[in-house]
Amino acid sequence: MRLSDAPKGANAVVQSVxxxxxxxPIAQRLRDLGFVAGEPxxxxxxxxxxxxxxxxxxxxxxxxxxxxxxxxxDVLVEGAA
Amino acid sequence: MRIALxxxxxxxxxxxxxxxxxxxxxxxxxxxxxxxxxxxxxxxxSGRTLHILDLPGxxxxxxxxxxxxxxxxxxxxxxxxxxxxxxxxxxxxxxxxRLHLRFVLEVRRLGRPVVLALNMMDAARRRGIAxxxxxxxxxxxxxxxxxxxxxxxxxxxxxxxxDESVPDIVPAAIDQASVEQLHTEVRSILAATVTTSRDTxxxxxxxxxxxxxxxxxxxxxxTLMFFIFQxxxxxxxxxxxxxxxxxxxxxxxxxGFLPAxxxxxxxxxxxxxxxxxxxxxxxxxxxILFLFILVLEExxxxxxxxxLLDRMMFRVxxxxxxxxxxxxxxxxxxxxxxxxRSIQDPRDRLTTILVAPLMTCSARLPVYTLxxxxxxxxxxxxxxxxxxxxxxxxxxxxxxxxxxxxxFVMKRLRKDKSEHALIxxxxxxRLPNVRDIGLGLWERAMIFxxxxxxxxxxxxxxLWFLSSFPGPPDGATQPAIDYxxxxxLGRMLEVIxxxxxxxxxxxxxxxxxxxxxxxxxxxxxxxxAMSGSDDSVASQLGPLIANQWSLATALSLLAWYVFAPxxxxxxxxxxxxxxxxxNVAVAAGYLFGLAYLASLATYQxxxxxx
Numbered sequence: 001m002r003l004s005d006a007p008k009g010a011n012a013v014v015q016s017v018x019x020x021x022x023x024x025p026i027a028q029r030l031r032d033l034g035f036v037a038g039e040p041x042x043x044x045x046x047x048x049x050x051x052x053x054x055x056x057x058x059x060x061x062x063x064x065x066x067x068x069x070x071x072x073x074d075v076l077v078e079g080a081a
Numbered sequence: 082m083r084i085a086l087x088x089x090x091x092x093x094x095x096x097x098x099x100x101x102x103x104x105x106x107x108x109x110x111x112x113x114x115x116x117x118x119x120x121x122x123x124x125x126x127s128g129r130t131l132h133i134l135d136l137p138g139x140x141x142x143x144x145x146x147x148x149x150x151x152x153x154x155x156x157x158x159x160x161x162x163x164x165x166x167x168x169x170x171x172x173x174x175x176x177x178x179r180l181h182l183r184f185v186l187e188v189r190r191l192g193r194p195v196v197l198a199l200n201m202m203d204a205a206r207r208r209g210i211a212x213x214x215x216x217x218x219x220x221x222x223x224x225x226x227x228x229x230x231x232x233x234x235x236x237x238x239x240x241x242x243x244d245e246s247v248p249d250i251v252p253a254a255i256d257q258a259s260v261e262q263l264h265t266e267v268r269s270i271l272a273a274t275v276t277t278s279r280d281t282x283x284x285x286x287x288x289x290x291x292x293x294x295x296x297x298x299x300x301x302x303x304t305l306m307f308f309i310f311q312x313x314x315x316x317x318x319x320x321x322x323x324x325x326x327x328x329x330x331x332x333x334x335x336x337g338f339l340p341a342x343x344x345x346x347x348x349x350x351x352x353x354x355x356x357x358x359x360x361x362x363x364x365x366x367x368x369i370l371f372l373f374i375l376v377l378e379e380x381x382x383x384x385x386x387x388x389l390l391d392r393m394m395f396r397v398x399x400x401x402x403x404x405x406x407x408x409x410x411x412x413x414x415x416x417x418x419x420x421x422r423s424i425q426d427p428r429d430r431l432t433t434i435l436v437a438p439l440m441t442c443s444a445r446l447p448v449y450t451l452x453x454x455x456x457x458x459x460x461x462x463x464x465x466x467x468x469x470x471x472x473x474x475x476x477x478x479x480x481x482x483x484x485x486x487x488x489f490v491m492k493r494l495r496k497d498k499s500e501h502a503l504i505x506x507x508x509x510x511r512l513p514n515v516r517d518i519g520l521g522l523w524e525r526a527m528i529f530x531x532x533x534x535x536x537x538x539x540x541x542x543x544l545w546f547l548s549s550f551p552g553p554p555d556g557a558t559q560p561a562i563d564y565x566x567x568x569x570l571g572r573m574l575e576v577i578x579x580x581x582x583x584x585x586x587x588x589x590x591x592x593x594x595x596x597x598x599x600x601x602x603x604x605x606x607x608x609x610a611m612s613g614s615d616d617s618v619a620s621q622l623g624p625l626i627a628n629q630w631s632l633a634t635a636l637s638l639l640a641w642y643v644f645a646p647x648x649x650x651x652x653x654x655x656x657x658x659x660x661x662x663x664n665v666a667v668a669a670g671y672l673f674g675l676a677y678l679a680s681l682a683t684y685q686x687x688x689x690x691x
Contacts, residue, residue: 048295059179
């Protein structure tokens with residue numbers, strides 16, 4: 001499941017980050033920030049207008065990511081298959 | 082020896098820098114406060130002089146913004162005119178090691194001597210995070226010291242360590258490790274050295290539940306902003322009255338010793354007291370505005386506001402990241418424009434730079450409040466709000482909405498429509514430090530007083546000369562200023578500005594007012610003092626113009642000041658930050674154009690209605 005589609009408050013684990021296009025700097029930055037396989041993440045809140053951006057917690061750090069950015073992150077939500 | 086401070090954004094590098102060098106560089110609680118390299122030095126206990134370099138925070142050497150590129154280039158020894166540092170002090174937030182250690186590993190791979198400073202150790206202990214420092218040092222192969230940069234003496238261990246000897250260079254195990262390998266290493270180090278009770282701070286979760294709530298979050302933000310503008314107006318009043326009468330009394334006292342018709346009497350009375358006094362009374366308002374900005378910056382709330390507004394700003398072609406530069410532009414557009422260096426996307430950055438002058442900077446406050454106090458009745462509206470406060474709020478919003486409009490037009494004109502990035506860290510909340518806020522206010526007060534004593538004084542004296550010479554011919558019937566250079570220039574300019582309702586006195590004031598906005602108020606004070614027969618001093622400028630101007634003229638001048646780029650320093654900083662005269666021309670051209678149109682519309686409509 002894409003991180004942008006994850007239910008609010010659910011715990012998830014990063015599977016991979018995919019490049020939207022070759023040499024995607026946004027995907028590279030996400031990986032630099034710790035979005036790599038095995039890291040636990042949680043969607044904490046959604047922005048007020050159109051549910052964008054998203055507040056993502058990874059480790060003890062919180063990042064605001066736009067939906068399009070979070071869509072690059074593939075996650076496995078706990079409890080879901 | 083040259084030492085560079087590097088680390089993730091918002092880990093306390095600048096606080097540590099200030100602690101080491103006794104400097105007073107700006108610190109706040111959000112990523113991207115420091116956007117350029119800052120240099121300082123201190124004498125170590127051993128007597129050696131150490132040069133300390135404070136660098137912008139970076140998440141990675143894969144730089145994605147101009148400020149990160151500076152850090153990357155300095156660390157690699159590629160920064161023009163600067164040798165690579167002899168020692169790198171890598172600063173990491175002890176409460177956020179999972180993120181920060183990765184960059185530490187990247188820094189270690191540079192193959193230069195490194196010391197790791199674990200900062201915010203007090204916060205880490207409070208949160209129940211236990212770190213095995215010896216083991217961490219052993220695993221990393223670099224010396225590790227604990228610091229608390231915001232506490233006096235909190236850098237003791239660091240000073241002792243860098244004074245001791247330059248640590249050996251650790252040969253990197255792998256030259257070109259992949260991102261995944263770095264994270265794997267971070268995870269294994271963390272597992273061996275850090276024990277944490279929980280990931281987040283309960284108070285952060287609790288505050289964010291409200292502060293980021295889709296409905297309450299926006300309501301809180303709007304209330305907060307409105308409260309600030311109300312406070313700027315109502316809290317300052319008693320202090321301003323005191324300053325005003327103080328200056329008036331001083332003027333009477335000083336000029337009392339001089340013959341009333343002498344040139345010196347006129348220079349002191351009309352030039353200094355009427356001119357400078359008119360600006361000086363606005364110090365309390367500026368300080369109140371800064372008090373709020375500083376508290377917001379320190380608290381960690383600003384990135385939350387950026388989160389709430391990102392979607393709206395994105396639609397008009399900006400980014401949530403632009404919120405902080407734009408908010409600092411309410412203080413002054415110059416640091417605001419410099420703060421855009423933390424915006425990664427060059428298109429977003431340029432748009433932000435070009436609309437930053439539309440944010441109502443504190444230099445406009447003297448102009449706004451002078452006119453509002455003179456023309457808008459102080460009446461309460463619905464029992465809670467003050468009409469004057471509402472007008473001020475409207476002026477601020479006129480600036481904000483036009484900035485959104487301009488950004489939207491720029492977005493439409495842009496050819497490159499590829500994706501823009503946000504990716505912004507939200508820091509932990511922090512209680513603002515009273516001492517830091519006090520220092521920040523003191524600094525702002527000094528900057529303002531220096532401006533008053535420097536450029537405003539110089540221009541006021543110059544204007545006094547231009548309005549005094551040449552003197553009137555024998556048998557002149559008009560006030561002396563009518564025959565002077567300034568008077569004639571004002572009459573010439575009046576032709577252009579008559580359609581927007583400016584009289585020749587305003588036209589004169591606008592010319593020196595090009596240098597800085599507050600100068601216009603000082604200039605008006607001087608011009609009216611010169612043309613009046615009575616001893617008008619600072620405190621009387623308001624009532625004086627209230628008698629002489631129409632309401633339409635006053636509103637038109639307010640509209641002019643929402644847009645007009647009456648600030649050379651802003652144009653100069655746009656040139657420096659964008660490295661292009663074309664952008665300066667675009668900014669000045671569109672701002673003057675909008676100013677004239679807005680004033681024209683305001684004046685003509687106000688006249689038609691009255």
